[in-house]
Amino acid sequence: MSIKLGVPSKGRLMEKTFDWFKVRGVTLGRSGSDREYAGFVGGVENVELVLLSAGEIPRELAAGHIHLGVTGTDLVREKLGVWNSSVKELAPLGFGHADLVLAVPAAWVDVSTLDDLDAAAAAFRQVHGFRLRIATKYHRLVRDFLRDQGVADYQLVDSQGATEGTVKFETAEAIADITSTGDTLRANHLKMLEDGLVLKSQATLFGSSVVPLEGADRETMQELTRLLQVD
Amino acid sequence: MPEKAAIRAEAARLRGAFEAAGALPVETSILQPAEVLLDLYGEDIRGRAYVTSDALRGEQMLRPDFTVPVVQMHMAHGAEPARYTYAGEVFRRQEDDPERANEYMQVGYEIFERRAPAASDAEVFTLFFELLAPLGLRAATGDIGILMAAVDGLKTSDRRKMALRRHIWRPRRFRALMDRFSGRAPVPDSRAALLASRDPMAGLAPLIGLRSEVEIAARITALREDAATPPISDNEVALIDAVLEVRETSNFALERLRDIAVDMPAILGAVDRLAARLDVLSARGIDIEALDFEASYGRTQMEYYDGFVFGFHAPSRPDLPPVASGGRYDALTRHLGQGREIPAVGGVIRPGLVVTLGGHS
Secondary structure, three states: OOOOEEEEEHHHHHHHHHHHHHOOOEEEEOOOOOOOOOEEEEEEOEEEEEEEOOOOOHHHHOOOOOOEEEEHHHHHHHHHOOHHHHHEEEEEEEOOOEEEEEEOOOOOOOOOOOHHHHHHHHHHHHOOOOOEEEEEOOOOHHHHHHHHHOOOOEEEEOOOHHHOOOOOOOOEEEEEEOOOOOHHHHHHEEEEEEEEEEEOOOEEEEOOOOOOOOOHHHHHHHHHHHHHHHO | OOOHHHHHHHHHHHHHHHOOOOEEOOOOOOOEEHEEEEHHHOOOHHHHOOEEEOOOOOEEOOOOOOHHHHHHHHHHHHHOOOOEEEEEEOOOOOOOOOOOOOOOOOEEEEEEEOOHHHHHHHHHHHHHHHHHHHHHOOEEEEEEHHHHHHOOOOOOOOOHHHHHHHOOHHHHHHHHHHHOOOOOOOHHHHHHHHOOOOOOOOOOOOOOOOOOOOHHHHHHHHHHHHHHHOOOOOOHHHHHHHHHEEEHHHHHHHHHHHHHHHHHHHHHHHHHHHHHHHHHHOOOOOOOOOOOEEEEOOOOOOOOOOOOEEEOOOOOOOOOOOEEEEEEEHHHHHHHOOOOOOOOEEEEEEHHHHHOOOOOO
16 A cells, blocks of 8 residues: 555646655656656655645545545535535645735726625626526535625526636626736736635645555654654 | 435325325426526526526526525416426535535425415414424514615615615615715715716726626716715614514514614504514414514525515524525516416424424325
């Protein structure tokens, strides 16, 4: 047996994760060609690197297929119900910062807060005969947030990419998406609502709470958490 | 978790009791068109119901309750007055609490009746009270109609009253609106700047999306009118708070509400309806001096109850959801009836919880 560590399989998130582990004496790397999703681990015995899409890591942790995993807090909270019963946050990694925010057209000078959005949504429904559409891929997070805030008369429409473009293409009136600087929002003539921050997210090392650790695996995990200085 | 067979037997017993009380047994489909439910409850229902879809019929929901299909059935071809009963599974997502069932039986009793609403309210409640008596449950009652009447009676603009009415079932937003309309919450800087601007539409960013310049201008006009509307007085805020705080046994609650009505005559009609209901309940043998009444009861439920509301809870098992709940939903029939309406009241019992609590079957 071995401890399975899930890491995003490509891009900056993967590279920065490798850097974060390297500083702590654990070398991670991809083996073989760039197209092959296999990896190696150095500096500690019996740890297996599993390269996965960041979006799949929450479910793999919750299912107990991997012991440790690096992914965004946004993805864990969106994809797992009662997330803290199946995974635990071990360490924020200090990169991959992204805020999930609600944004509306910058031309909506009358809408700056959720209170405004709620009122505009009520009026929009009267005029157009359907509920104001908010495009997002974070359905659960956005719905829970808007319910807690008491916003009504909206609907979520699914958008798995290029969400900022949906308003211009008139498939949505507003959006809820990840932004780090707000540049993409501005470039698409959108603005964030003042109190529209749904969640602050960053890359985080999570541990699965559902896999029992036995024998050698327990020792490996202790060694690894000592090296990484997490608990 | 009790056996399914025991739960089915209990459901059959309860439905039999409702039939004996004069109800016609009805069936509804498990798959319900999602559009109707979404239109009614908004996006929140997606967090509570299972949605599925096919390429022909589009989105369907696994029946999250019976009320909507039973109302539709009645509005389409029901005789008046009518009493219906049903028993079957409902499906609710429970993503925040793994202990709660996501599939369970409900047995219901619904009355569609134009005359004597107090008598219908009391009929449903008494029937439930008697059927559940062996379980030693605590009955809670309330009346959303009183808060609605209090809002309608505020000396302020119709637009503000409409905004408050729209959020009767969302206490947090209702409170935020009251704070804003009464001048207790500061005006956000962005709003103040907008109102101070002579021509807020000047230099507008490129307008994208379906919401038009006319709609933006209309809201700015509405905001200007609102800014010129005097704040809701401290006295009226205190009266709304006083209504919301009423939490006594029914006889004292009625007395308290009558006191409030002296300063807020708008609620007199609703308070008289409560009094009439208590009279019938009393005549039917309910001890109203032991019956709890909370004016804010039912405000966080699904937003179709607009009058009498009730629930039965197990005091020894605070972890369990209510064993039974119900209320009056006149506005729902108006909404689903497309112009037609009929006063309606009803409720459901969860036979699974009756069995869990050691009820007979």
